[in-house]
Amino acid sequence: MSLKGKAYIVGAYEHPTRKAVDRSVAQLHADVALGALKDAGLSLSDVDGYFCAGDIPGWSAPGIGPFGIAEYLGLNLRHLDTTESWGSAYINHVAHAVDAIAAGKCRVALITLAGRPRAEAERPDAAHGKRYDSPEYDFEAPYRPVVTNVYGMVAHRHMYEHGTTSEQLAWIKVAASHHAQHNPHAMLRDVVTVEDVVNSPVIASPLHRLDCCVVSDGGGALVVVHPDIARSLNRPLITPIGAGFHLRQLNGGYFDILKSGGVRSGAEAFQQAGVTPSDIQYASLYDSFTITVLVQLENLGFCEDGKGGRFVQDGGLISGVGKLPVNTDGGGLCNNHPANRGGMTKVIEAVRQLRGEAHPAVQVANCQLALAHGTGGQLGGRHGASTLILERE
Amino acid sequence: MSAAPHDEQEKFWQAAAGGQLMLGRCIDTGKPFFYPRDHSPFTGGPADTITASGRGTVYAHSVAYRAKEPYCIAYVQLEEGPIVMSNILADDLSGLEAIRIGDSVTLVFEADASGRMTPFFRRLTTG
Structure with a gap:
């Protein structure tokens, strides 16, 4: 059955930087989150669902992982999805956001990605982090x-x-x-x-x-919302x-x-x-x-x-x-x-x-x-x- | 930076030290698999091991030129069926560049960067 009309992408933002020497990964996440919400005509306080993957700071550290970035952004969440599938994760997240919205788990879903491998002169093959327990x-x-x-x-x-x-x-x-x-x-x-x-x-x-x-810094964010919210905003209606x-x-x-x-x-x-x-x-x-x-x-x-x-x-x-x-x-x-x-x-x-x-x-x-x-x-x-x-x- | 082998992998490296490439084998289906593990990835049932003949063909390969010394990574399709990752060793760059998909290769053991005896392959001279 088609997903049509179950949820809408109302915010999209791509970070303009390609080399983020003076911004941390957390700052980049904040930049793109705020950019996508502004594009949608929404604010951080509207977000009740957050979707992120292994690019967030602290992902591989023992401890708080996704909680840290959610707190840093100032999100008040009733839904959190940290599905990690590397580069494809954010495409998954859109689909998961539609499902979560349709199931009543959240109404405004924020998805963020950010990183600064270029500034950190990180090798692309090192980006997957510690693997040797696999x-x-x-x-x-x-x-x-x-x-x-x-x-x-x-x-x-x-x-x-x-x-x-x-x-x-x-x-x-x-x-x-x-x-x-x-x-x-x-x-x-x-x-x-x-x-x-x-x-x-x-x-x-x-x-x-x-x-x-290329190897570049930057990031992006998307906002996916319930149909009622989408219709209240003055944005084109893009539905998965x-x-x-x-x-x-x-x-x-x-x-x-x-x-x-x-x-x-x-x-x-x-x-x-x-x-x-x-x-x-x-x-x-x-x-x-x-x-x-x-x-x-x-x-x-x-x-x-x-x-x-x-x-x-x-x-x-x-x-x-x-x-x-x-x-x-x-x-x-x-x-x-x-x-x-x-x-x-x-x-x-x-x-x-x-x-x-x-x-x-x-x-x-x-x-x-x-x-x-x-x-x-x-x-x-x-x-x-x-x-x-x-x-x- | 190689980690200590997982316990279920220890016998693989013991076999390698003795010059043998160990494959897993699904007891239910008889099908060999790689890498070996204690259960069958096909059925979830029990598995034992077999020793590979060491004969195979190049399924895919790539010569990395950005390393200090160029090297050839490959997927080798073993005679027993499974495709395994390895390196095709050669004496010089022209030997690496002569490798083609479909070439017959044979198993050799050499010490890896950490000194552990590790399975590699060499190309058999083709006509």
Whole structure:
């Protein structure tokens, strides 16, 4: 059954900083919380449900974890959801907020993400923190799986099975750069070519430097509310209509590296929404690497398995040019990747598109149906995939 | 920074010290799995262990160039079925760069950074 009309996203805010030398992680959370509430026309005192994940300060410390940031923000809560699925968590949180509102657990749900890995010069692969109590750790850590080489394995396998080329992958970065040139906050605003991408240094074969997303500081927040509250506010009515989640595991050593959790999270979301991929006018797809987008396009059903390379080439993802506008804010590849977690900004740009508030150069005309999808964890390993389909009423 | 092995993993490392790669095996289904653990991830039922032949093929790989010394991470599909993470060792960079998906590989044991004998793979010379 569709989620339509059960709750509405009325506030969305993306932090403008890309390097937060003078702001703490807690301050960044406060910045985005206040920004999203102001966007909605609400205040902190209206919030009764809070959703956060492992980027909050103190998450891994023994002790108060999420309670600390909730108290710092000054929230008076009757609902708290700390579902952690790394980069996809915030997409999950929207779906969970809808459920919580529909169940009467809260009426104004706040979701925040913030981090400053760039200011802290933190390595992306260190962002997951202490892992060595995890049961798989000793069987993998000796082989040095950093983030880049695990995604590199996916790209090699896609090339092996489907003949995909580095030039085709490069088109995903080219599209992102075409969009980012219009985003004044984007870290990388220069338009790049396929040649620029394939001539940049190989980081983890076959992925080049320009196949990788940026490391940035910043964050974002969303406000999801009960329909009665949404109608009292002077904001466009954006409602989630379908959501899906799947945890892709390695299953004792039996898995298909090209079948991400998006196969099932996407199918669930589309079924719930009652729409098909060809109905989607805009898609935010987690672009930690170019290959991430390619696999997700196939797994979500925007093209057949193995046809992703042809789908993205020649500007296939560029707004106004291609078949499917993707990541019109410049995405993780060019705009930002706060806290090394891309799910939040994916939802925010989808909301902008549905509101007609994207940059005019990339705005999809009369955008009424959008999708946001993220892979939290590693595409070539275990990950939580979340899909969200949004409609403007 | 390697932690002390979990108790149920201790026998894996004892086997590795003796030059054997241990797999779990589901008693109910007979299906081998990796990594070994005391229960079957397929059924929740009991599990025992088997020793892998050491033969496999490269399922996926990537050469990391940003490390002090480039290295090749890989998923190796074992003859017994499971896909396991490992490194494909080679004598030099050109050896690493010659690795291809589908290549036959064979198990070798070498000390990891902490000195523990650890399973790795090497490419068998292909025609």
